[in-house]
Amino acid sequence: DARVTQTPRHKVTEMGQEVTMRCQPILGHNTVFWYRQTMMQGLELLAYFRNRAPLDDSGMPKDRFSAEMPDATLATLKIQPSEPRDSAVYFCASALGGARTEAFFGQGTRLTVV
Amino acid sequence: DQQVKQNSPSLSVQEGRISILNCDYTNSMFDYFLWYKKYPAEGPTFLISISSIKDKNEDGRFTVFLNKSAKHLSLHIVPSQPGDSAVYFCAASGNSGYALNFGKGTSLLVTP
Numbered sequence: 515d516a517r518v519t520q521t522p523r524h525k526v527t528e529m530g531q532e533v534t535m536r537c538q539p540i541l542g543h544n545t546v547f548w549y550r551q552t553m554m555q556g557l558e559l560l561a562y563f564r565n566r567a568p569l570d571d572s573g574m575p576k577d578r579f580s581a582e583m584p585d586a587t588l589a590t591l592k593i594q595p596s597e598p599r600d601s602a603v604y605f606c607a608s609a610l611g612g613a614r615t616e617a618f619f620g621q622g623t624r625l626t627v628v
Numbered sequence: 629d630q631q632v633k634q635n636s637p638s639l640s641v642q643e644g645r646i647s648i649l650n651c652d653y654t655n656s657m658f659d660y661f662l663w664y665k666k667y668p669a670e671g672p673t674f675l676i677s678i679s680s681i682k683d684k685n686e687d688g689r690f691t692v693f694l695n696k697s698a699k700h701l702s703l704h705i706v707p708s709q710p711g712d713s714a715v716y717f718c719a720a721s722g723n724s725g726y727a728l729n730f731g732k733g734t735s736l737l738v739t740p
Contacts, residue, residue, distance in 0.1 A: 518671070547727060547728070549730070555732070556717070556730055556731060556732030556733055557672070557717060557730035557732075557733075558730075559727050559728075559729070559730075562727050569727075570727060605671055605672070607671075614659075614660040614679065614721065616662055616674040616677060617674075617728055618674070619664075619671030619672045619673070620671050621669070621670055621671050622669075622670075622671050
């Protein structure tokens with residue numbers, strides 16, 4: 515059953531702590547996205563990779579967020595230091611092929627920063 | 629700046645009737661449009677898509693219509709069922725990039 519797997523599903527952390535979210539894309543998919551869902555902004559694109567190379571991370575606050583793909587089966591999103599305004603649901607999605615294909619989403623990581 | 633807009637945050641429809649969800653976009657470079665459905669505590673799931681070379685695409689109870697001149701698309705669900713109650717996201721992409729640009733979503737409630 516091919517699906518995008520995200521861990522952890524829930525994370526509560528104190529302000530100032532480092533948070534790492536992990537994503538395993540669907541095997542064979544070469545495009546990986548990170549989105550953040552908030553009530554105000556809906557689904558915002560944070561970053562995306564193609565063939566493990568970052569193509570666009572303009573949606574991320576660069577001073578505290580970083581996204582990497584150490585290998586084809588793992589994508590990570592780190593926040594250091596975390597702030598209460600980072601509280602949101604973070605989704606990873608993967609896609610096969612080019613621009614006109616659908617992306618498959620994981621179940622998300624619900625992050626609460628207190 | 630939101631390039632994909634869903635101006636109705638919520639919609640309530642009776643079971644058996646038609647649900648019409650609307651979406652507008654501003655970027656004329658967008659040429660591929662998708663609808664996603666999202667249940668609480670789950671990730672969005674792909675529902676239906678349409679390329680700009682078409683003006684209609686149908687899949688069972690779901691039909692998407694595209695009006696390029698108006699930069700508008702709509703999703704029709706006929707007949708609506710209680711299980712269709714979810715948040716629906718409109719998304720768009722263009723050949724200049726791979727990423728999907730999403731609207732803020734419309735919460736659909738189908739009442740028995």
